[in-house]
Amino acid sequence: MFGYPGGVTLPFYDALYDHPIRHVLVRHEQNAAFAAQGYARSTGKVGVCCATSGPGATNLVTGLVDAMMDSIPVVALTGQVTSKLIGSDAFQEADTFGITRSCTKHNFLVKSIADLPQTIHEAFYLASSGRPGPVLVDIPKDVFQGQAHYTPVTTIHLPGYKLNTEGHTGQIRRAAQMMWEAKRPMVYAGGGIIHSGAHEELRQLVEMLDAPTVCTLMGLGALSSTHRNFISMPGMHGSFAANMGMTQADLLIALGVRFDDRVTGRLAAFAPHAKVIHVDIDPAEIGKNRAADLPIVGDAKKVLGRLNKFLEELKPAEAPKNAAARAAWWDQMRGWRDAHPLTPEFSDEEIKPQHVMMEIDRLSAGEAIVSSDVGQHQMWAAQFIRFNHPRLWLNSGGLGSMGFGLPSAVGAQFARPDKLVFAIIGDGGFQMSIPELATLANHALPVKIVVVNNGYLGMVRQWQELFYNNRLSAVQLDTFPDAEKLAGAYGFPGRTIEKPSELRSALETAVKSPGPYLLNIRVTPFENVYPMVPAGAAINEMVLRPPQPVPVGK
Amino acid sequence: MLQIISLLVENKPGALMRVTGVLTARGFNIESLTVAKTFDPTLSRISIVVDVESSLRSQVVKQMNKLVNVLQAVDLTDGPAVARELVLIRIRANMNSRTAILKEAEIFGARIVDSSTEGFAIEATGDPEKMNEFIDIMRSYGDIEVTRSGLVAVSLDNKKLRLSPPVVREKTEPVTT
Numbered sequence: 001m002f003g004y005p006g007g008v009t010l011p012f013y014d015a016l017y018d019h020p021i022r023h024v025l026v027r028h029e030q031n032a033a034f035a036a037q038g039y040a041r042s043t044g045k046v047g048v049c050c051a052t053s054g055p056g057a058t059n060l061v062t063g064l065v066d067a068m069m070d071s072i073p074v075v076a077l078t079g080q081v082t083s084k085l086i087g088s089d090a091f092q093e094a095d096t097f098g099i100t101r102s103c104t105k106h107n108f109l110v111k112s113i114a115d116l117p118q119t120i121h122e123a124f125y126l127a128s129s130g131r132p133g134p135v136l137v138d139i140p141k142d143v144f145q146g147q148a149h150y151t152p153v154t155t156i157h158l159p160g161y162k163l164n165t166e167g168h169t170g171q172i173r174r175a176a177q178m179m180w181e182a183k184r185p186m187v188y189a190g191g192g193i194i195h196s197g198a199h200e201e202l203r204q205l206v207e208m209l210d211a212p213t214v215c216t217l218m219g220l221g222a223l224s225s226t227h228r229n230f231i232s233m234p235g236m237h238g239s240f241a242a243n244m245g246m247t248q249a250d251l252l253i254a255l256g257v258r259f260d261d262r263v264t265g266r267l268a269a270f271a272p273h274a275k276v277i278h279v280d281i282d283p284a285e286i287g288k289n290r291a292a293d294l295p296i297v298g299d300a301k302k303v304l305g306r307l308n309k310f311l312e313e314l315k316p317a318e319a320p321k322n323a324a325a326r327a328a329w330w331d332q333m334r335g336w337r338d339a340h341p342l343t344p345e346f347s348d349e350e351i352k353p354q355h356v357m358m359e360i361d362r363l364s365a366g367e368a369i370v371s372s373d374v375g376q377h378q379m380w381a382a383q384f385i386r387f388n389h390p391r392l393w394l395n396s397g398g399l400g401s402m403g404f405g406l407p408s409a410v411g412a413q414f415a416r417p418d419k420l421v422f423a424i425i426g427d428g429g430f431q432m433s434i435p436e437l438a439t440l441a442n443h444a445l446p447v448k449i450v451v452v453n454n455g456y457l458g459m460v461r462q463w464q465e466l467f468y469n470n471r472l473s474a475v476q477l478d479t480f481p482d483a484e485k486l487a488g489a490y491g492f493p494g495r496t497i498e499k500p501s502e503l504r505s506a507l508e509t510a511v512k513s514p515g516p517y518l519l520n521i522r523v524t525p526f527e528n529v530y531p532m533v534p535a536g537a538a539i540n541e542m543v544l545r546p547p548q549p550v551p552v553g554k
Numbered sequence: 555m556l557q558i559i560s561l562l563v564e565n566k567p568g569a570l571m572r573v574t575g576v577l578t579a580r581g582f583n584i585e586s587l588t589v590a591k592t593f594d595p596t597l598s599r600i601s602i603v604v605d606v607e608s609s610l611r612s613q614v615v616k617q618m619n620k621l622v623n624v625l626q627a628v629d630l631t632d633g634p635a636v637a638r639e640l641v642l643i644r645i646r647a648n649m650n651s652r653t654a655i656l657k658e659a660e661i662f663g664a665r666i667v668d669s670s671t672e673g674f675a676i677e678a679t680g681d682p683e684k685m686n687e688f689i690d691i692m693r694s695y696g697d698i699e700v701t702r703s704g705l706v707a708v709s710l711d712n713k714k715l716r717l718s719p720p721v722v723r724e725k726t727e728p729v730t731t
């Protein structure tokens with residue numbers, strides 16, 4: 001549990017004092033929510049955060065919305081003023097129940113200690129079942145102080161909580177048929193695969209169909225990045241091959257995805273030739289942005305497990321029919337991939353941010369946990385770092401919250417002490433997370449913080465350059481602390497580098513160092529993330545690279 | 555286009571806020587809303603009339619069905635349903651117009667619930683268009699004050715209520731030192 005105490009949670013913290021539940025004192029409640037997410041994202045288990053009433057609870061809000069957007073199982077416990085005072089503008093009172101209604105999958109205000117055990121069990125059940133999400137339990141001080149006999153909770157009855165996990169058998173069979181009938185199928189896999197633990201089933205499906213596969217920003221690692229069928233992430237900063245593939249496919253096999261605008265670009269022009277099979281546990285996602293020709297509501301692991309059986313049955317009769325067309329489709333995919341591969345930039349004089357990602361990738365070899373913040377560095381990390389497994393790539397996808405990367409790495413390192421954990425952060429986001437350096441130092445967590453320091457709010461600067469005539473308004477980060485002194489002040493090593501020749505050894509030193517490490521890497525300030533689909537464009541209308549110098553004509 | 559949604563919800567604090575939250579999050583304007591307990595006091599029936607683009611109608615109902623406190627949300631806009639509204643009107647009436655007002659009320663099947671030298675209080679029910687007409691006619695007789703209940707509706711379809719059964723928790727041992 002990650003939390004921060006206060007007046008009304010005093011009785012709760014008193015109970016924690018000699019209780020074996022491990023509580024980690026973070027340095028800001030927002031980071032308690034992000035750390036709980038890091039724990040949940042890296043394990044699949046429910047992460048717990050705790051805050052006091054009023055300002056404590058309101059500080060959780062960003063983390064809750066973030067968990068909501070990315071469907072992360074989190075239970076938040078908040079203190080509330082004594083029942084009798086609720087509604088009286090009491091000291092540190094906020095309408096937490098009202099404020100967090102839209103930030104959570106469900107929330108509770110506990111009125112009596114008799115309801116507390118049942119409510120807590122319901123909260124964990126709701127957070128972790130179906131489409132996961134954050135659940136908040138607001139507990140008044142008198143309930144915390146109350147005494148009651150504990151009766152174990154044996155059943156949970158939520159008659160209105162409709163779970164459709166199995167998937168419709170007829171639909172699943174039809175899906176298998178459609179998959180074999182397709183000439184240009186493409187698998188579009190997302191975070192839902194990871195949440196349901198369906199990565200093995202996904203691999204089987206992809207191999208059986210031999211279909212090219214894209215994983216969304218939330219789905220990276222659902223299919224190993226080294227798998228021969230893996231193309232890349234699709235969408236705004238996806239590869240040419242991924243986006244051309246989506247545009248030319250005749251069948252999109254959409255698994256645990258929500259057709260996010262960052263993936264689809266201009267919706268009307270998205271995958272114009274494709275029929276869509278859409279598997280999702282949330283019926284409201286189906287048809288929300290793109291109509292599905294074949295909807296299947298169910299848990300990805302269960303649905304894909306059964307789907308694979310049907311595919312296998314049909315294979316001998318169906319697979320040969322489109323074999324030639326499928327081979328041509330792969331030729332085309334390879335052609336696109338070779339024409340415009342995702343290529344990192346290198347320079348001898350300055351460190352390119354892409355170069356940083358390539359070096360981290362080399363050290364990780366697909367096995368490290370990478371917790372990223374939000375901005376250009378996040379996109380480069382997603383493009384160039386490979387993930388052999390799910391739950392290694394942690395990032396704020398839906399909400400895009402700066403300040404996520406470091407606290408999420410804290411949560412992940414607590415959950416997975418055996419793992420090498422990188423926190424890749426921009427110089428902007430890092431300065432939002434500095435308080436958590438104390439948590440790292442406190443627990444000697446060996447998180448390797450890599451600040452990709454371009455001196456700018458890089459992603460915003462990129463948009464100002466490209467779409468606002470390079471009028472760089474309020475994006476320059478003039479002052480950055482001396483990394484060695486800053487880390488030193490917390491008692492761990494830090495270093496700043498700016499030469500490409502230093503990069504490899506500096507990263508190796510950081511990884512070998514036993515505790516936390518802060519590596520501040522000065523990178524080229526004006527690098528842009530490419531390819532890029534401009535806002536409002538179709539995803540095949542990508543800008544592939546910066547404008548090149550053109551020879552002057554005769 | 556106006557959409558009629560009927561919901562069966564658990565009568566719990568915040569349930570109404572969650573339902574309207576689905577609409578306000580998308581900036582839809584609620585035309586009318588009624589809530590009351592059903593014969594089972596733990597449940598309430600909500601009827602909502604809301605202006606929703608037709609392409610988003612099913613999305614709105616799906617989002618409502620996702621709410622833990624909502625047992626069922628159905629779109630009654632196109633299905634077979636009966637929809638009624640109650641209107642209470644206070645009208646000032648002088649001696650000259652009293653008989654005419656009573657006549658009109660009779661035509662609309664309205665009831666006089668109070669009568670004084672000042673005027674009448676009249677109760678009418680019907681579908682909203684009928685009620686609009688009635689209000690227009692009453693206005694032609696002088697100053698009126700109107701309170702409308704908002705639409706209540708009942709589906710004539712036999713839509714089965716699908717409820718989740720209780721789930722048994724695996725035994726959790728309390729953590730001890």
Ligand SMILES: Cc1ncc(C[n+]2csc(CCOP(=O)(O)OP(=O)(O)O)c2C)c(N)n1
Pocket residue numbers: 373374375376377378400401402403425426427428429430452454456457458459460
């Ligand atoms: C809390 C928050 N505020 C503002 C933004 C808008 N925003 C998106 S990316 C970005 C720039 C991030 O800068 P930096 O952390 O230095 O990363 P870089 O893009 O330079 O790699 C900003 C300000 C955001 N995503 N989150």
Ligand SMILES: [Mg+2]
Pocket residue numbers: 375426427428452453454455456457458
């Ligand atoms: Mg930056």
